[in-house]
Amino acid sequence: PHHRPRQRRGRTSRAGSDAPRVSLVGGGPGDPDLITVRGRRLLAEADVVIVDRLGPRDLLAELPPHVEVIDAAKIPYGRYMAQEAINAALVEHAKAGKAVVRLKGGDPFVFGRGMEEVEALAEAGIACTVVPGISSSVSVPSAAGIPVTHRGVAHEFTVVSGHVAPDDPRSLVDWAALAKLRGTLVVLMGVDKIGAIAEALVAHGRAPHTRVALVQEGTTAAQRRVDATLATVAETVRAEEVRPPAVIVIGEVVGVGPTA
Missing domain, CATH: 3.30.950.10 (Tetrapyrrole methylase, C-terminal domain)
Structure with missing residues (x-):
């Protein structure tokens, strides 16, 4: 029950914003305590979390039951490359009005292909907040x-x-x-x-x-x-x-x- 007011506030602010948003969060090197305060707050406000294998998966256990967690390694991509399929999933969920967090290990811009995702979101007209992470x-x-x-x-x-x-x-x-x-x-x-x-x-x-x-x-x-x-x-x-x-x-x- 204590999650509900925060979720309602989040949804109100998103509904009133000009465009859907995605947060690209660096989760740090693996210890769940080594994510930033901002990254943890955004994770707590998420509706959808798309996570890498090297993301701090222990944090996912703390999420409310309604949050959809998607393993990036298991997104079906058929004729797409895996990265293109991840980009498409980010765009799809953001356009559906969801608060989307893309959770990566380390820092998103240190060998994390983070800028590719930022560029794909920009092409789709979706704002992206980048939250730096502690690099391994x-x-x-x-x-x-x-x-x-x-x-x-x-x-x-x-x-x-x-x-x-x-x-x-x-x-x-x-x-x-x-x-x-x-x-x-x-x-x-x-x-x-x-x-x-x-x-x-x-x-x-x-x-x-x-x-x-x-x-x-x-x-x-x-x-x-x-x-x-x-x-x-x-x-x-x-x-x-x-x-x-x-x-x-x-x-x-x-x-x-x-x-x-």
Whole structure:
């Protein structure tokens, strides 16, 4: 019963607004406590929530019974690409007058294809509120006791997607340039390609003994950290059965701190 007044207020304000709206919410790295206050408030006011696999799913259990939760991975898309089907679902539910939240893991604009969804909504004349989220690129290392910067150790950190191998013609990453950097390299979506990534970095000049940490399911109850070097990481991932999602940290910061 305590949900009803808030829901009524939300519906009144939406009915009086000029156009349907969607909220694109970054849910953070996985721990449900690490969503922003604004993201949690919008989630509580939603009629429809379209969620990714990596969104903080524990938050969905708190939603009122009337809220429709749609798993983005299970939207049927036939002749559409999956992303186009998600875009279409966002537009459809918003135009039906629903308060729609698109819940993503991490931050919507850090390898989250968030801008593609904003563009699709804009083409349909639908306003979109973007709520930044805590990116796994910095929060997951933090949760494992690794600072991505540390005085006297690293003055920069670079976040790179590892979903495309270094020798793949589709790769947009200058691995030779990355190998020459002295700071921290954070690789997202790179578990399957870490062997090839390590080889490329060493081939272009990064020391084989450079420290590497893999943090699997960071910030959740299942979090674990596995350490290696560029020379050993491919075998370590196989031996330790590291699985996505995992954030990979490469650099001397891996050896900093009391947990190192």
